[in-house]
Each structure stands twice: as structure tokens, then as C-alpha cells.
Amino acid sequence: MERITLAHGAGGKEMEDLVKKLFQKIKVVKIPDSIGLDNFDDGSSVNVPTSSVVISIDSYTVDPIFFPGGDIGKLAATGSINDVAVMGATPIAALDSIVVEEGFSIKDLETILKSLANVFESENVALLGGDFKVMPKGKIDKIVITTTVIGYLPPNHKLILDSGAKPGDKIIVSGTIGEHGAVITALRMGIETELGNLKSDCMPVTKVMKIAIKNGDIHAAKDPTRGGLAMALNEIAEKSKVSIIVDEEEIPIREEVIALSEMLGIDPLALACEGRVVMSVSPDTAEDILTALHDAGYRDARIIGEVQEKEEGLVLLRTKAGGLRILEKPTGELTPRIC
Amino acid sequence: MERITLAHGAGGKEMEDLVKKLFQKIKVVKIPDSIGLDNFDDGSSVNVPTSSVVISIDSYTVDPIFFPGGDIGKLAATGSINDVAVMGATPIAALDSIVVEEGFSIKDLETILKSLANVFESENVALLGGDFKVMPKGKIDKIVITTTVIGYLPPNHKLILDSGAKPGDKIIVSGTIGEHGAVITALRMGIETELGNLKSDCMPVTKVMKIAIKNGDIHAAKDPTRGGLAMALNEIAEKSKVSIIVDEEEIPIREEVIALSEMLGIDPLALACEGRVVMSVSPDTAEDILTALHDAGYRDARIIGEVQEKEEGLVLLRTKAGGLRILEKPTGELTPRIC
Numbered sequence: 001m002e003r004i005t006l007a008h009g010a011g012g013k014e015m016e017d018l019v020k021k022l023f024q025k026i027k028v029v030k031i032p033d034s035i036g037l038d039n040f041d042d043g044s045s046v047n048v049p050t051s052s053v054v055i056s057i058d059s060y061t062v063d064p065i066f067f068p069g070g071d072i073g074k075l076a077a078t079g080s081i082n083d084v085a086v087m088g089a090t091p092i093a094a095l096d097s098i099v100v101e102e103g104f105s106i107k108d109l110e111t112i113l114k115s116l117a118n119v120f121e122s123e124n125v126a127l128l129g130g131d132f133k134v135m136p137k138g139k140i141d142k143i144v145i146t147t148t149v150i151g152y153l154p155p156n157h158k159l160i161l162d163s164g165a166k167p168g169d170k171i172i173v174s175g176t177i178g179e180h181g182a183v184i185t186a187l188r189m190g191i192e193t194e195l196g197n198l199k200s201d202c203m204p205v206t207k208v209m210k211i212a213i214k215n216g217d218i219h220a221a222k223d224p225t226r227g228g229l230a231m232a233l234n235e236i237a238e239k240s241k242v243s244i245i246v247d248e249e250e251i252p253i254r255e256e257v258i259a260l261s262e263m264l265g266i267d268p269l270a271l272a273c274e275g276r277v278v279m280s281v282s283p284d285t286a287e288d289i290l291t292a293l294h295d296a297g298y299r300d301a302r303i304i305g306e307v308q309e310k311e312e313g314l315v316l317l318r319t320k321a322g323g324l325r326i327l328e329k330p331t332g333e334l335t336p337r338i339c
Numbered sequence: 340m341e342r343i344t345l346a347h348g349a350g351g352k353e354m355e356d357l358v359k360k361l362f363q364k365i366k367v368v369k370i371p372d373s374i375g376l377d378n379f380d381d382g383s384s385v386n387v388p389t390s391s392v393v394i395s396i397d398s399y400t401v402d403p404i405f406f407p408g409g410d411i412g413k414l415a416a417t418g419s420i421n422d423v424a425v426m427g428a429t430p431i432a433a434l435d436s437i438v439v440e441e442g443f444s445i446k447d448l449e450t451i452l453k454s455l456a457n458v459f460e461s462e463n464v465a466l467l468g469g470d471f472k473v474m475p476k477g478k479i480d481k482i483v484i485t486t487t488v489i490g491y492l493p494p495n496h497k498l499i500l501d502s503g504a505k506p507g508d509k510i511i512v513s514g515t516i517g518e519h520g521a522v523i524t525a526l527r528m529g530i531e532t533e534l535g536n537l538k539s540d541c542m543p544v545t546k547v548m549k550i551a552i553k554n555g556d557i558h559a560a561k562d563p564t565r566g567g568l569a570m571a572l573n574e575i576a577e578k579s580k581v582s583i584i585v586d587e588e589e590i591p592i593r594e595e596v597i598a599l600s601e602m603l604g605i606d607p608l609a610l611a612c613e614g615r616v617v618m619s620v621s622p623d624t625a626e627d628i629l630t631a632l633h634d635a636g637y638r639d640a641r642i643i644g645e646v647q648e649k650e651e652g653l654v655l656l657r658t659k660a661g662g663l664r665i666l667e668k669p670t671g672e673l674t675p676r677i678c
Contacts, residue, residue, distance in 0.1 A: 005672075006672045006675045007670070007671050007672050007673075009675055010565060010566070010669070010671065010672055010673040010674075010675060011564065011565020011566040011570060011611075011669075011673065011677075012565070012566045012570060012609070012668055012669035012670050012671070012673060013667075013668040013669070013670045014670060014671075015565075016668070035426075035498060035500065039500065039501070039502070039578075040501075040574075040578075041426065041500055041501050041502075041578075042395060042421075042422040042423075042425050042426055042501070042561055042562065043393050043394060043395030043422045043423050043425075043426045043428070043488075043490075044393070044394050044395065045391060045392065045393045045394070045426065045428075045492070045498055046391075046392055046394070047390045047391055047392070048387065048390055048392050049390075051386045051387055051388075051390070052384060052385075052386055053384065053385055053386070053387050053392060053489065054382050054383070054384045055382060055383050055384070055385070055432075055434060055467065055468075055487070055489065056381065056382030056383065056434070056468070057396075057434035057435070057436045057468070057469055057470055057485065057487050058436060058470040059436040059437075059438045059470050059472050059483075059485060061438060061472050061474055063478075082381075083381040083382045084381075084382050086381050086382075087374075087380065087381055087382045087384065089382070089384075093394075095394060095395070095396035095487060096396070097396045097397060097398040097485050098398075099398050099400060099483055128394065129394075129395070129396070130396055131396055131397040131398050131485075133398050133400050133676075134675060135400055135480065135483075135675070135676060136675060136676075139402075139479070139480035139676075140478070140479050140480065140483070141474065141478035141479065144398075144438055144474075144479070144483060146396065146398060146436050146470075146485035148394070148396050148434060148487040149382075150392065150394065150489070151382075153384070159374060159384055161374065161378065161380055162378070162379075162380050162381070163378070163380075222381055223381065225350065226349060226350020226351070226354075227349070227350040227351045231350060231351060235379075239378075239379075239380075270351075272350075328352075329351055329352040329355070330349070330350075330351035330352070331346070331351050331352045331353060332346050332349065332351070332353075333344075333345045333346050333349055334346075334349040334350065334351060335349075336345045336348060336349060336473060336474070336475060337472075337474060337475075337478075338350075
């Protein structure tokens with residue numbers, strides 16, 4: 001099997017040959033007049049349709065790197081697209097930076113790159129360029145991918161911030177929560193046999209955002225990744241200086257995720273999603289958004305709660321048993337390297 | 340000593356507290372109406388003065404992380420600024436993504452972050468946001484930082500590409516070469532006592548580029564990092580479909596770098612720089628650029644050669660002994676983790 005050597009990362013001929021070979025195997029969206037992957041220049045250049053550029057960076061360290069529903073390449077492309085999308089922007093271009101361990105399989109690297117490129121291509125996001133580094137064996141665990149996605153705010157669109165939730169808003173989640181976190185945690189605990197058909201929910205949320213923006217008025221939105229729904233709600237409540245009350249009964253969670261959570265002793269509300277949005281929307285448009293999402297196939301989308309004025313920064317959970325408890329920000333290790 | 344724990348990377352309360360604490364200690368350039376570090380939102384937003392956005396990403400894995408002349412934070416900010424600057428663009432904003440090993444000293448992290456922030460601040464580049472991940476002990480060697488810098492092309496400025504060199508052009512380097520590579524290699528070989536006063540040349544090249552653009556006509560420019568001057572010249576020759584001939588006699592190299600290169604058995608022309616530019620400029624403006632660089636304090640800037648028509652992609656070195664040899668792209672390991 002062909003493996004990565006330190007020479008592949010040295011910036012000389014071997015690196016150039018490898019990177020060119022790998023990138024010939026993937027399909028890349030081209031933007032006219034842009035300077036991108038073909039150029040292998042110091043940086044890249046792209047014309048943005050509006051002056052308002054939205055940009056996000058994330059490093060992906062997920063362990064294991066291949067999992068039901070995706071791999072680190074799919075995750076790295078999806079995650080940064082989602083960060084731009086939940087701000088109300090249209091992702092347009094991306095950069096990736098790969099740091100790989102000496103000895104890593106070049107075939108696996110190709111598989112991962114193809115996953116990453118497939119997401120960008122299907123989302124019409126141009127992969128403009130990147131970086132490639134090799135660390136000696138034992139100095140990094142397999143592979144870390146960092147992606148930057150840039151987008152623009154279409155004319156007459158407003159930026160959707162975590163701080164925009166208003167009293168009276170309804171809280172919508174776009175689908176069942178916690179699958180990504182449950183899958184990765186189960187794999188790490190060595191109980192993958194318990195997963196059944198459960199897969200990571202890893203997928204772009206651009207379509208969800210487009211539908212919601214078209215059909216209603218979104219005041220705040222987040223993709224609940226590390227820290228899960230619990231962290232996302234707390235961040236919105238805190239930054240918007242409101243309280244949020246959610247109904248446990250209404251939160252869509254798959255039976256398998258509940259069963260795994262009980263087995264592992266973890267709160268499903270703290271489990272990472274990689275393809276969901278939680279949004280705070282104006283009450284008069286909440287049902288319209290929900291119907292549009294259902295019609296588009298997002299059948300698990302639900303109104304799970306609402307925003308209240310009193311008690312700034314507090315998130316309350318109305319439990320299935322009928323009680324009310326504070327839903328805190330998750331603390332402790334959770335699962336490291338979930339994304 | 341306070342150390343990084345896995346909880347610091349879990350995306351919950353501990354991470355939020357640490358990141359907020361660290362970022363309170365650094366000074367950050369603010370751009371009016373931008374959504375940046377203060378917001379801790381999913382992504383960031385900035386208005387760019389022109390529609391032409393220039394962007395670069397790089398992961399920095401340098402070992403050791405502290406070295407004479409800088410540290411991984413300074414390098415991570417400088418390196419990505421330089422990639423944007425050598426394209427003729429004005430850097431405006433940045434993102435950083437830090438992946439750190441469990442057990443890493445929080446004090447060292449603070450030092451590194453301050454170095455990074457100092458570069459961005461002194462260059463008037465707004466640090467808009469980032470990511471922070473922790474990998475378990477032994478799964479990553481200390482710290483890897485990825486930075487993205489975005490810039491814009493000022494009105495009436497053209498993008499400077501590697502492919503723009505023209506026959507007749509003069510080749511200029513902005514200063515002595517190979518110091519960064521020599522310093523890191525010496526540290527890694529355990530012969531730091533041989534370094535004397537030698538320091539990494541790590542510094543932004545924005546001022547060099549500004550002076551050169553103002554005083555002449557740059558057809559191609561690169562910062563010669565991994566692979567050094569040899570790789571940079573080969574890339575320009577190949578992409579511009581020209582040949583380049585340089586005079587060994589004219590290439591500015593410090594005595595200490597030559598001595599270290601001889602001791603280590605490496606070619607100084609393949610040693611990385613982190614604060615130099617090699618540019619191909621129209622012959623009628625070469626002297627003007629050189630004079631302006633000298634006047635601005637870049638006293639080691641030199642015209643080292645010229646561009647020829649014949650033999651596409653070839654780089655020739657006229658040696659001090661008077662012979663002519665092909666200067667190949669560097670091959671082999673060089674020094675891994677040089678940047």
C-alpha cells in the first residue's frame with residue numbers, strides 16, 4: 001500500500017506530485033475569473049457578489065475518521081459550510097488544510113479527499129486551494145483537516161446571529177438530534193454492534209436554511225455541534241439576553257439514540273449533531289416554516305419551545321414527567337474528538 | 340501550572356471560559372460593522388472594500404514551537420498574511436484554528452496567542468474568529484495552528500500570480516535567504532549553540548510588497564517558504580513557461596547560514612524563509628524597486644538574476660566558480676515541520 005512519507009510534506013517535488021495527483025481525482029466547482037486549485041499559487045482569489053463576506057474556520061479531529069454516515073472529509077466540508085449557512089449566508093468557496101501522519105494510507109487520503117470534494121461540489125462551493133503538511137509518525141493521530149468556507153450575504157438578506165432571539169419567538173429544530181454524537185461515542189466505547197442502522201446525521205444545512213429564510217423570519221440560528229442542543233440553546237439564550245423554555249416531549253430524538261444514551265449514561269441533549277439547525281423564529285411565521293420544512297422532506301422538524309423575556313440566559317426544560325429543570329451548559333469531557 | 344484538559348476542547352462551559360479568558364488578554368483590531376471575536380457566533384462577517392477577495396489557508400506544525408526570532412503563533416499569523424500579500428492584495432481579516440494537546444501549558448498557549456495577535460494587530464488585520472480543539476495526550480505533538488487570512492485587491496491593482504513572469508524580467512529577492520530554515524534545522528539537530536545571533540527571518544512582507552508595487556511593475560511574486568528559493572524560482576519558471584537564470588554570487592545569504600548549511604550538508608537555496616519575497620519585475624523598473632527597498636531599510640535586497648525565453652520551466656544557477664548548473668526542485672525530506 002502506498003503510504004505518506006515525510007518527503008510528501010516537505011514542500012518540494014514529491015509534495016507537488018502527490019497533491020496534483022490527488023486533486024486530479026476530484027471534481028471541483030469552478031468560478032469564472034477566480035484563482036483556485038489549478039493555479040497552485042500562494043493564495044486564492046474570488047469575486048464575491050456582495051461586499052458582505054461571511055467566513056468560518058474549523059479544525060476537524062474526529063476519531064474514528066471513518067464512521068457510519070460519513071468520514072472526516074465529509075465532516076470537514078459539511079461543518080464549515082453549516083457555520084456559514086446558519087448565519088444566513090450563501091457558501092461560495094472553500095479552502096482546506098490537511099495535516100497527516102507519516103505512514104498514512106494514500107488510498108484512505110484519496111477516499112477522504114473525495115468525500116470532502118463531493119460535499120463541496122454538490123453544494124456548488126468552489127474549493128479554491130489549501131495546504132498540505134506531514135507530521136512524523138506518532139506526532140499526530142492519523143489526520144486533522146481544517147476548512148475555511150466563505151460565503152456572502154445575498155442582497156436584502158440580513159445576517160442571522162445568535163443574539164437575535166426575541167421574546168415570543170418559537171424554537172424549531174430541523175430534525176432528530178444527537179445522532180452524530182451517539183455514533184462517534186459508541187464507536188469509541190467499542191459498542192458499534194449496538195448502533196444498528198444508526199448513522200451520523202452529517203449533512204449540509206444549506207437547504208434547511210434556504211427554506212426557512214424563504215418562508216419565515218429567523219431571528220437566530222445555530223447548528224448544534226459540540227455540546228449539542230443544550231449548548232446551542234444556552235448560547236442563544238445568553239447572547240440574546242432572553243430565556244428559552246423547551247418541551248422534552250417535543251424534542252425529536254430517535255429511539256436508538258435514547259437507548260444508547262441510557263446505556264452510556266450521557267444526556268442526548270448534549271450530543272453533537274452535524275446536520276441540524278436550531279432556530280428562533282418569529283411566532284407568526286413558525287408554522288409556515290415548519291410546514292415548508294415538512295413538505296421538503298424534513299419530517300422530523302419540530303417546534304420544541306419558545307423564547308421568554310424573564311431570566312436572561314436561562315434555558316428551562318419541561319420534562320416528560322411534567323417538572324421544570326434548568327438545562328445547563330454541558331460540562332466535563334463529553335466525547336473528545338467528536339468533530 | 341495550569342494545563343489544557345480534554346474538557347477544554349469539549350465545546351461546553353470549560354472551553355467557553357478558557358477561550359474567553361485567553362482572548363481577553365490579546366488586542367484585536369476591530370472593523371466597524373463586522374461580526375468577529377466578540378460575538379463568538381458560528382462564523383464571522385466582514386465587509387470587503389472591493390469585490391475581489393484574496394484568501395489563503397495554512398497549517399503551522401513547526402517544531403520546536405519556540406525558536407529564536409519567533410514562535411508558532413508569530414509564524415502562523417505571518418505566514419498566511421504573506422501568502423495574501425505576495426498576490427498583491429491588502430490583508431484585512433484573519434481566522435485561526437488551534438488544535439492543542441491535552442496537558443499543554445495554558446501559559447505557553449497564552450504566549451503563543453499573544454504572538455499571533457501582535458502580528459495581526461501590527462498589520463491592522465482583524466482577527467475575526469476561530470476554532471479550538473483539544474486532542475488527548477500523545478495524539479498530537481503539542482500544538483498545530485491553522486490560519487486563514489483574507490484580503491482584497493485595491494482598486495486599479497492587479498493580482499500578482501506565479502504565472503506572470505516575462506522574458507527580460509529581473510529577479511529580485513527582498514533580503515537574505517534561508518535563516519528560518521537554518522534556525523529550525525539547527526534546533527532540531529541539537530546544535531543550537533552553533534546559531535550565534537542567527538534568528539528566524541519570520542516577519543510580514545506586506546511593507547516590501549507595498550514598496551515594490553508603488554515603485555515598479557511586479558509580474559510575479561512568491562514568499563519562498565518550504566523548499567526555499569530553489570522551489571519558488573522553479574514554480575515561477577514552470578507556471579510562467581519561462582526559464583530563470585540566477586547568479587549565486589548575487590544571492591544574499593548570511594555567513595552563518597552558509598556555515599550551518601555546510602555543517603548540515605544542506606543546500607541553503609532549499610532552506611525556508613518566512614519573511615522574504617522573490618519577485619519577477621519588469622526590467623525598466625527593477626532598479627527603482629531596488630532603490631526604494633534599500634531606502635526603506637531592506638538593505639540586503641538584490642537583483643539576483645533574470646528571466647529568459649528559452650527552456651520553459653528551467654532554473655539555472657551561475658555558480659561562484661563560473662559554471663552553470665540546473666537548480667532543481669528540492670526533493671527528499673528536507674526538514675519536516677519547518678513551518
